[in-house]
Amino acid sequence: METVMQSSGxxxxxxxxxxxxxxxxxxLPLPVLxxxxxxVIVIGAGLAGLYAASLLQERGYRVTVLEGSDxxxxxxxxxxxxxxxxxxxxxxxxxxxxxxxxxxxRLGVKMLPLRRAPGDExxxxxxxxxxxxxxxxxxxxxxxxxFPADRKQLLPGQQLRRLLEPNPIVALDEWLAPxxxxxxxxxxxxxxxxxxxxxxxxxxDINNSYGRTLAETSVLxxxxxxxxxxxxxxxxxxxxxxAGGNQRFAEALAESLRDGVQLNKAVTAIEQxxxxxxxxxxxxxxxxxxxxxxxxxxxxxxxxxxKPGLPPLQAEAVQxxxxxxxxxxxxxxxxxxxxxxxxxxxxxxDSPLERIFASDPGATGTITNLTVWINGKGAEVxxxxxxxxxxxxxxxxxxxxxxxxxxAVRVAQTVSWQQSRFxxxxxxxxxxxxxxxxxxxxxxxxxxxxxxxxxxxxxMSGMExxxxxxxxxxxxxxxxx
Numbered sequence: 299m300e301t302v303m304q305s306s307g308x309x310x311x312x313x314x315x316x317x318x319x320x321x322x323x324x325x326l327p328l329p330v331l332x333x334x335x336x337x338v339i340v341i342g343a344g345l346a347g348l349y350a351a352s353l354l355q356e357r358g359y360r361v362t363v364l365e366g367s368d369x370x371x372x373x374x375x376x377x378x379x380x381x382x383x384x385x386x387x388x389x390x391x392x393x394x395x396x397x398x399x400x401x402x403x404r405l406g407v408k409m410l411p412l413r414r415a416p417g418d419e420x421x422x423x424x425x426x427x428x429x430x431x432x433x434x435x436x437x438x439x440x441x442x443x444x445f446p447a448d449r450k451q452l453l454p455g456q457q458l459r460r461l462l463e464p465n466p467i468v469a470l471d472e473w474l475a476p477x478x479x480x481x482x483x484x485x486x487x488x489x490x491x492x493x494x495x496x497x498x499x500x501x502x503d504i505n506n507s508y509g510r511t512l513a514e515t516s517v518l519x520x521x522x523x524x525x526x527x528x529x530x531x532x533x534x535x536x537x538x539x540x541a542g543g544n545q546r547f548a549e550a551l552a553e554s555l556r557d558g559v560q561l562n563k564a565v566t567a568i569e570q571x572x573x574x575x576x577x578x579x580x581x582x583x584x585x586x587x588x589x590x591x592x593x594x595x596x597x598x599x600x601x602x603x604x605k606p607g608l609p610p611l612q613a614e615a616v617q618x619x620x621x622x623x624x625x626x627x628x629x630x631x632x633x634x635x636x637x638x639x640x641x642x643x644x645x646x647x648d649s650p651l652e653r654i655f656a657s658d659p660g661a662t663g664t665i666t667n668l669t670v671w672i673n674g675k676g677a678e679v680x681x682x683x684x685x686x687x688x689x690x691x692x693x694x695x696x697x698x699x700x701x702x703x704x705x706a707v708r709v710a711q712t713v714s715w716q717q718s719r720f721x722x723x724x725x726x727x728x729x730x731x732x733x734x735x736x737x738x739x740x741x742x743x744x745x746x747x748x749x750x751x752x753x754x755x756x757x758m759s760g761m762e763x764x765x766x767x768x769x770x771x772x773x774x775x776x777x778x779x
Contacts, residue, residue: 337587338775339364339577341568342720343559344372345761346750347593348551349397350768355555357776362557362585364577366564366598366720369545370552373721374761376543377711381630382660382667383543386713387724388761391544393535394526395762397769398547405550408541415656415665417642425454426647426699427501433641444497454501455646458520461492465521470529470757473522479734485520486512503674504648507622508727510674514620519728526759543659544761564720567603568592570745589778591771593750596740597621597722608744615736619753621723625677626713627651627670627692633706634664643668643700651695652676668707670696681714688712725760726753741767748774 338354340347343365351361369375375387390412391398402409415422425432427442437443438451445457452460466481467473489499489512499512508523509515530537540547552559567578568590575590592599596619607613636643643665645654652672656665670692672680680688689709697704715724741754750771755763 337362337589339575339585339587339590340593341565341577341590342366342372342593342751343370343548343552343561344593344751345374345398345548345551345764346752346754346768346771347372347591348548348555348559348768349401349765350591350593350750350772351555352401352551353769353772354775359775360557361555362587363552363555363559364563364565364579364585365559365561368561370559370561371545371548372764373715373724374545374548375713376545377628377713378543378545380628380667380710382658382662384628384657384659384667384669385539385544386626386628386711387715388544389539391538391540391761392530393533393537394529394758395760395765397765398762399538401551401765402540402547405547405554407547407550409538410541412537412539413658413661415642415644416658416663417636417656417665419636419640419642421641423644423646424641426645426649427454428648429698444495444501446493446498453646455505457498458502458506459524459527461489461494462517462520462524465525465528467521467525470522470525473518473525473733474737474756478518478521481518481521482516482731482734483518484513484730485509485515485517488517501648504676505646505652505673507624507673509620509729510623510727514729516728516730516733518733523759565602567605568747569605570747573746575746589746589748589775591748591750591768591775593768593771594720595621595722595726595751596753598720601719604744604747606745609739609742611736611739612742612744615732615740619732619736619740620727620729621716621721622725622727623674623677623681623716624714624724625672625680625716627672627680627688627709628711628713629668629670629692629696629707630710631666631668631707635700635702635706636665639702643703645699647699649695649699650676650679651692651699654696654699677714677716680712681717741770743774746778 338359338361340351340363343363351363354361373387377384377386421433432440434453443450503512508519564580565577566580569576574586576584576586578584596616600616643656651670655669657667658665659667692709715721741749748771750767752763754767758766
C-alpha cells in the first residue's frame, strides 16, 4: 500500500520516481495527521539523517539523532575559522535540488545566488601543463595538447564530458538499470578504445573526481554524474549557496528537531533482537528503538559491529564500496598578486596541486580565498606527509604554478575527507563493477535497520541525493507500520 503524501494523489512511489520532475516545484508537506508513534534512532547528523528525522517528526514520531563528531552537518562543513568562511564540504546548491530549496524556504534559511570570483582580467582560468603556463586561447595549438585533432579546441576539463556523449541515462535512476550494466567498466579501457593516447589519459586522470585513477573509475558512474550535472545546467534558477555558509542549513534542520542532536556519540554497535534495535556508543551509553536509520557512509559503517550480520551481498557492499579521496588546502589572499597580469588565479594543472579555485566567500567584492583541490591518487601524497610539512610543500608547489603568489598567500586550513573517521571519503565513487554488483542490494532494510546517505540515493546526487535517501528511509519506516 502506498503512502499518500497529499490529497491530489502524489504517492510515495511517484514522488521517489520523479526527482527530475521536482525541479523548480514547490514540494508539499506531509499530512498533519500522524500515524501511531514509533521511536526511531538516527545515526548521523548529516543531511540524510537530519531530513529523515524531520520527516518522521512531522508524522509524530519521537526521534533520537546521534552524531559521532562534535558538529552538525556531516559533509556540509563551512570553515568558520578561516577568513571568509569557505566551504570544506558541499559547496553548491543546484537549481534542481528541490528538497533542499523547499526545506530551506520552510525553515527560513536565506539562499544567495552563487557568486563567480570577482575580477576584470580577461582570462578567468589558466592552464599549467608539463610545467608550462598556457592561456586557454592558446590551448588548441599548444604542443602540450595531446588530444585528437577533432578535440584539440576543448579544454582538458571539458574533454571527458564530451567523450561520454551521448549519455544513455535519461531518467536519473537509469544508472541502476540492468540494461546499462555493460557500461560498468573501467574508464581507462573505454577511453583508450576511443583513441585517447597515454598523454591524453594522463591529463584526464589527474583531475578525475570519480575514482582513484581512471582504471578505478566506472564509465556508468560517470554517465550518472553527467546526467545530474545536465539537469542542473538546464534547470532555471541558477546555483545557490546558503547565507553564512552551507552548514547553516544543516544546523537549521537540526534546530527544528524537538530533541535536537546528541553530539560526540560515536556509535560502535547496532544490535537487533525481538523487534528492538539497540545502538551502543563508545562512551558507554546505549539507546533503544523500534527502528534505526544508519545515515552514515559505508566507509564509516564498516567499522561498526552489526548483529545479526547483514545479508552477505549487502555486508560485502558495506566493506567494499569505494569512496573518493579529496584533499583541500584553503589559502587566504594577502595581496592581489594577479591584478594587471591578464588572468584570475583559477588554475587547471597536472601539477601536484591539480586545481585551484579563486573565491570571495565573504562577498567583499574581491578575491580573498584560494582553494587547492586534489583528487584521488594525488590526495594520498599529501595525506602521507607529516602535518608540519603540508603547508610548506603546498606553498612551494604553488610558487611553481603561480610564481606571482610567493609571499602573497598563506595556508589557513587543510581538509582531508578520507582521513575523517566519520566520513572515510568525500562521496561514493563506485569502482568498475560495483554498481552492477551492489546497486540493487546496498540500501535494502535489514530487519528494522534502514540505510540512508548519498551512496543509497537512486536519482539525485550530492546534497539532494542525501535528502532523497533520508526521505526513502523515513518512508520505509512509515510504510512498515
